[in-house]
Amino acid sequence: MTDDRAAGRGSVDDTVGPADRPTPDTHRAHGMSDLDSVLARRQQDPGQAPAAPEPDADATVTLPAAGPDATAVHAAPVHAAPDPQDRPMPSPFDQFRAEEPRRRRRGGLVAGIIVVLLALAYGAGAWFLGDRTPNGTTVAGVPIGGLPADDARVRLEAELSPLAAEQVPAAVGEAASSLDPAAVGLSFDVDATLDGLTGFTLDPRVLWGRLFGMGPVEPVSEVDETALRAALTTVAGELDVAPVEGAITFAGATPEVTEPVDGTAVDVDAATEAVARTWLTAERPLELPTQPVAPAVGAEAVDEALTTLAQPLVSAPVTVSVDGTLAELSPEQLAANATFVAEGSALKLELDGEGLADAVAEVNPQIQVTGEDAKIVLKDGRPTIVPSTTGKGLDPDQLAEAVHAAGTSSDRTAEVALVEAEPEFSTADAEALGVKEVIAEFSSPMPYDPVRTTNLKVGAQKVTGVLVMPGEEFSLLEAIGPISAANGYVSSGVVEDGFVSTAVGGGLSQLSTNMFNVGFLAGMDDVTHTPHSRWFERYPPGREATLWEPSTDMIWRNNTEYGVLVQAWVTGDAVHARLWGTDVWDVRTSTSEKYNVVEPKTVYNPSPECKPESGGQPGFTVTVDRQRYKDGTMHDDESWTWTYTPWNHVVCGDPPSEGEDQG
Template sequence: MGPDPQTDPQRVPEGTSAEHDPSLLSGVGAEPAPSRVPKVALWAGIGVVVLAGLYVGAQWALADTVPTGTTVAGVDVGGQSSAEAKATLDDQLGPVAREPLPVELAGTTTSIDPAASGLTLDTRATADALTSFSLRPQRLWEQVFGGTDRPPVVHVDPDELRDGVEGAAKSVDVAPVDGTVTFSGDEARSTEASAGTSVDVDAAAATIRTKWLVTEPPIVLPSHPTEPDVTQDETDAALAVAQQVVSAPVVVEVGGQRAELPPDALGDSASFPAKDGDLALTWDEDALVAAVDDRTKDLESSPKDAHFVFVDAKPVIRGGTDGASLDPDALTKAVDAAATSDDDRTATTKLVPVEPEHSKADLSKLGVKDRIVEFSTPLTDDAVRTQNLRVGAAHVDGTLVEPGKRFSVTDALSPITPEAGYGQAHVVTDGRTTDAIGGGLSQMATNTYNIGFLAGYESITHKPHSYWYDRYPAGRESTMYIGQIDMVWENDTPFGVLLQAWVSGGRLHTAAWSTKYWTVTSHSGPHRDVVPTTTTTDTSAGCTPQSAGNDGFTITVDRKVSRAGKVDKDEHKTWTYQPENAVVCK
């Protein structure tokens, strides 16, 4: 299709000349008409600049003014300057930020100290965030149409906040409850297990961080359940075992006897303590042994220690027989198997021999074979005093002092009471003669001291009398007083020492049987620095007159103890006796 003669400017209709039609030349060689587009763009640009200037100016003018209606954690600061907003927050929100913060878990409330927990309110930063210059359209919008509630700026120390949450958790955590199984008589009982609730520390710290001062307290802390160590399933399983234990009696067969343990006796002996999350059946071995003993006759017997006795004044070993006893472990295993059985509730066990602490063989090895030393002192004419020494001799006679052990005269003679056979006789107290239970027993202290002295044993403690009595060797004697003064020596040999004591021929006799180990030499020096006796007058109500005794003096006693020519002890002991003055009562 060819060009349209009415629209195509390049085509001219036939029979027509351009020269004769001026309209055809109207646009040829003329200037184009001016365009309006640049003017519109110019004015549009000017408008944008003006509007931007107005926008920036408005933002700048309102930069230090908090938008009307703005609140921070419920505190109205709208229309205030930055300084005014800070002052308002300091006045109204500051005290709240210093108060303890209530927190809650499972209905239990406690509180944390914000400052101690690393929570700090920054009112300056909060006010600045509300008033500082910004080109955000939202800010201008809020200035025109009103602000909203804004969160305060808070600084947090994560470690301190965690510590604060952990401290609060101790008050609000709900501990799980383990299930239990117990016995009441012949009945098995249980208590239910229940889960606990514990604060989720990390989540709680995050919650407090975002809700402090913003949310009405108390703040509910996130938590997680904590399971008990002993669950309900474990409790139910243990209860089934417990019910089986007390379902019927258990018969124990031992030593030719039968002991029927009723359900209540089984319940008294059994328990289900929690261990590693389990309730395990546990037996009280002592209770089981007692239950069997109570239902048998003379089933168990005690061993009899071997001991020395004197026959024809010589030591002989007697006793040393085994006893018989239930084996607690074997008994427990047998009862456990029977009590948890569905059918056979018979427990069979055996008695086991119990050896004595000291057997005949033990004593035979001690080397008690020879009388290595003996010592005696004369008696007085006081019959009660002599009787006290007879009783004391019976206590000391047969006393065995094993190697490395000590002999104490007060231990050997005790108890010094009338019930033990002791009577009232003369003693010296505070320099005066009076009567007391066990008077005269210091003579046994002197005799046994000399046994240790002559045998070469280690002297541990002793104290001579205040006055010298010539029935004793001067400086080689000892007094005693229960609870205050004792005479003790130690058997420092590898052999046992068996003491022998008796009263005869007007003398108190003592001897030691052993194997000679030490060689002893001794020497008593002269009486020196003698102080003659005098007469004193006593006007007290309890005065007892007495005649003068021996003069006072000082003496030194030497002892050298050796073995195979080598000296082991080289002693020099000095003692000063007081004069025993006569006493006249007025």
């Protein structure tokens, strides 16, 4: 059988020559077509063996070659007519490639199951961890990591509520102020703070923090931004540092420059945002954000004024020519009456015309004749106006303008003319003061003491004619001082530290008592007065005032719109005082009975200047009331209370030792 297959293979090969063999491509195409045909027939009739293809008249058939395992017959290449559409037939292996999408669907299904399982695990973890704050969480420094929501809320309220109620200190550098949280609606919202930290969430950042730690979390606050902005605007007024403006002053005749320096101002917009966000977390005091504030007058303006105004002004004297009469003003006199003021971003030189006029009069008194002010004097026991007079003088504005032009140019002569000079206090001014009637008077009995009386006469002369303008104060020490021998006063008896002594001006307390009482009865405002330590029968209890230079004064204020003229005089047995003006107040007074009476006792005075006293009046307390009425309506009700010490029996020397006979 082997030989037959061999003989057969050999006979076929001998009949087909090289020229008749198909090309490789033609072989693959036809071989695949024959096989497909066989397979197709097998599919049509699985139990029937395939019929051999009908031979082509021009085709050569090759018998199958034998192999070790071969049982099938293989068709040899056959020259067949080309396919009308000239394209290969479908491959029998296409059915195996169709199985690949099934494998991909199985892989996608597995992946989907895994995703679902992971999502379920993620959600379960989110649910499991939802009741606790993330590990490591702190709010305004308060640790709440890992706590259940309720515990975290309790801890935050306990730790932060007291802090939230405190004043919030705010500062800019060394300057400090504070904010009241309640006034600006600042409050800590614990629920809003915890909302993002507890409860179910799928936020991976929160879940990560719950597993591995989150760290600091800013607290959530509520705030009334309008009120906070208004409060910070007020605080800014306390904390802002004004810029240093460029300036020029004179030291003698030398210009001195103040260099400009930027200031700082609270940036209210930025501060509003910063305070609302960090009031619980920032280091205290809160350093508020600021912005620089440039000075209005900068370095260039200072240099300009220095070189064109200041230095030329004092470079040489200026001669003032008044109708041919000359007065030379020195650089020092010019500088003493020169001032630089800011005008926008520049420095402007201003000259004091009145000061320059005084300087001209000092240099050459013949240049101007001053007028006389009106006076109010006592004549024939009544106020009388001495009319004012006009004079010839320099117009201050004209003089300042002329000196300014001359002082900043090469021509150093200022030409001016004399004008009529009105007095500062005219006749009309005096008449308007309404000094026309007695508004209060008071007298106190005077003991016979010629030395003491001398002091009272000198003091009375000095206060008589003093005109107290509306709103001004009358100070007795200012009117009669200094209390010295050179000013006409002599040494007389006084009470010092509770003991009788002597001093220059002794007895002037009686003038002080009279001046207090006329002011008290006229309704003037009591500024200061001090009663004596011991009561003298010649004075009304509680309505008297001592005097001691320089520490103890008697002062009242003229609270009317009229002038008050003071008058005082001494007669043989009394001291008198009177005030002239226009009656404004209806004054009503009352004095209580003496109470808390203390009887005198024996005391010892070791002072070398001690004077023994036999003792006398007891001590007591008294209260004085005053009601002031205007136009029938009570204006006020005042009271003064004073306690007097008793007139003790004074023994000069040290007290006796224990057991010594004191009789």
